[in-house]
Amino acid sequence: MKCRKCGGAAVLELRRHNAAFCAADFQEFFRNQVREAIRKYRMLEREERVLVAVSGGKDSLALWDVLIAEGYDTTGLYLDLGIFDYSVESRARCETFAAAHGVPLLVRQVADEVGAPVPVIQRVTRRPPCSGCGLSKRYLMNRVALEEGIPVVATGHNLDDEAATLFGSVMHWQTEALPRQSPALPSTHPRLVRRVKPLYRLSERETAAYAFLKKIDYIVEECPFAAGATSIAHKEVLSRLEDASPGAKHNFLFGFLDRARPAFERAEAVTLNECVRCGQVTTGTLCAFCKLADQVKRSV
């Protein structure tokens, strides 16, 4: 198999693009996709700081690597979920990456903020562990960005993540979720920072390949709580479709973004308030994070 660009030996085939690339040309392809994502959705300004949410996994570290290479002023944020050895190892990957690149890394402990680590939150709430984990991450990413005066949070969500989320929303016709599925969400309240996903044009196999080729030491092991997660079941279904029809995930997501999302966007009208306790944005009076923290405190 030959590289589409230089004709040399290919290291990666991208069936959805009917192409294959050598290592150097694939990395250029990858960076071009990120540049195009940032340009199309006006995700980032050159002079502003960017908070990059990092987990120690391939996607977030690949994203951080590209943004640094592109010259953005980045600060990493690692949220320590307290998931036993997994958190210890993933944090170490982030710290090693930050030190090697000479970039700042902020670390926050979920246990300090909520009152207990994710495994305890799961026991107390009796909800899937990903529920309390996702809620805590979303809340803390926004709050830390505000505290640090950083106007935008970048996450490592890729094409597969986005297609799987869209699939889940459509499967349950969660029409209220559809307008918020976007590669870039603007700040709609003074206490909400912008949120962007510069990897949305790239599959997770492509981000894994980029991380491997750049010799990024990421954590390959899956979160022990992710087994059986609905998002993984959705990804497995979509991967079978992709295998049978290369480009299926791309067409599903990009078709939605280009043609369907605007219709749902017009239908959404939400009033945003500030949580009476912490001041973060909520649609009610007490935000879900404070409610979660209350529940944990009552039980621990």
Add this chain to the structure above:
Amino acid sequence: MKVVLRNPRREVDVPGNRRVKDVLRELAILPETVLVIRGDELVTADQLVSDGDTIELRPVMSGGADTGPASGRPR
């Protein structure tokens, strides 16, 4: 040849001297769900692997907590 699988990490022996895509098919692994690694190089599905080779099939799928804006409505 030896095939290293992950999550959990384990090794299996399969016949070599055939293309990577044939190995993946035997193991019922979709090509789009793994990186195929031999030494410190990525290997494409059409490449031949020999009996003496060791390849790692590194999964690329991750999941779990969604921190994306779709689920990120402030609550």
